[in-house]
Amino acid sequence: MRRYNQFEATKGKRAVKDSDHTTTITRADVQHVANLARLALSAEEEERFQHQLSAVFEHFQKLSDLDTEQIPPTAQVIPLTNVMRPDAVEPSLPEQDVLANAPDREGDQFRVRAILEF
């Protein structure tokens, strides 16, 4: 599933490659992913996650050792297709259950911190 590799694109974007080459995941990759996940990481955490994520990534790189020449790409490993249901309505959750775990509420709505557009 090469095309879903999120790291590939960011690598192409960087003008300068890391000089040490000790990890497959760069500091910039960590920062990029943290930003997408809206996580604020300290410098120490960036460093730690760079190594941990590299270890995870390299582990999965072992898959590249397999010869997949004769194997067609797939998006699914379960041999099922066309699992569907008729277009019919069934009762929804009772209102008290819907909001039972809401961090905060106002009337019948979930209340969250202000959503900023940018």
Next chain:
Amino acid sequence: METTVAEKYRTVIGLEFHVQLLTESKMFCRCSAQYAANPPNTVVCPVCLGLPGALPVINEKVIECIVMTGMALNCNIPEFAKFDRKNYPYPDLPKGYQISQYDLPFCVAGSLELDEEDGGRTIGITRVHQEEDTAKSTHVTAPSGERYSLVDFNRSGVPLMEVVTEPDVASPEEAAALGRKLRQIVRYLGISTGNMEDGAMRCDANISVWPADAPTGNIKVEVKNMNSFRAVERALFFEQERQTRILESGADTRVTETRGWVETTGETVSQRIKEAAHDYRYFPEPDLPPLQLTQDWIETVRASLPELPAAKKQRFMAEYDLSAYDAGLLTQSRDLAAYFEAASDRAKNAKAVANWMSRNLLRRLNESDTEITECRISPEALAEMITLIESGEISNRMAQEVFDQMFDTGKSAPAIVKEQGLAQISDESELEGIVAQVIAENPAAVQDFNQGKKRAIGFLVGQVMKATRGKANPGIVNQKLQEQLRQS
């Protein structure tokens, strides 16, 4: 020869339309899709709330709707399709991802032909894919100044179809025309209300302006927040002008960004620098098995397609001998076209039905903001009125009055004619008497006529009409006047 600013540049527009499908239940769960008609957070369940462990199941009606749309847009319908996760964090997206389609959508490589009056060009349709709508958030500023947001999940998981065009659209007018055409098609298919005002249909546009003789560069501006096709046209016109001014200044300082249309000021305002597509980290949705469509099923859906606007328009022109304009007008909706056909079958004079509909009925419907389905004049009643005109019982002029009363009261034409004594006087002996009297009372006009002033007869016809309060059959009056003047 000097070139104008408009000739120096060309505009490249690509459009994305989101269309909510009219299903009973949501895309991946059995909650009602009537999100607006229900109080907040009352049509939600673990699936559309994104609770851990909840599993989606595909609504089969949705697949039928999107495949029908693809066929109406001349798309290829691949036999294999799958869903993917599009990841981004936002409170209105409880799972942290939206189920959408990335590389294997239901419909690809189609086209949509614009009407002749809209330039007649064919616009490429890149793809039509299926996804789920998000929850609705409302932004609040408390009297204390504290800002927060409220989230209603009723809309979360409502089936949302996205139609993406090629960057073939060349002007704001064309963009609006394309949107209206697509809306007409989804309404014909009966798969969406297509209403922009309530968000059942939404349009985002990518626009960039380039020197006419240079290749298209890679900057583009995405414009959002237009809630009518008129707004789409205005926003794109504003953006076209804005980008042209920047290019005219000599330094291209544009950036790829998202700009929001502000209806009240008539401007677009920068919202954010656009994230590249791969930032969404798409990957196949592991909770949904892919779809393998059989040719048999695809052909069954194709056979169920209704007659589409373009085909209906052509048929109206051929079968009823209507002009392209009238045929376009009368096929703007399925209900209107059905009304026309029902009235024409009864009246046996399709041309007259078309004229009455385009000149009177549509005007009155628009003025009173009434749908054709709520019109108090039934197609049969309109046909009956036209029959009265053709048999000479009422004149065209009186029919205007009769028509207006039918529209307002719902009474039949014969009832109105009878009640108000509007029947046309076609009785020859009665008219002969009135004509004789008018000739006797207007010797000057008669003299003029006899001296060769043929136009004087118009005055005499007018006098007969006045004497009969407009009810005299003008053809017979004319004939009788000619006869009697020749004898005098």
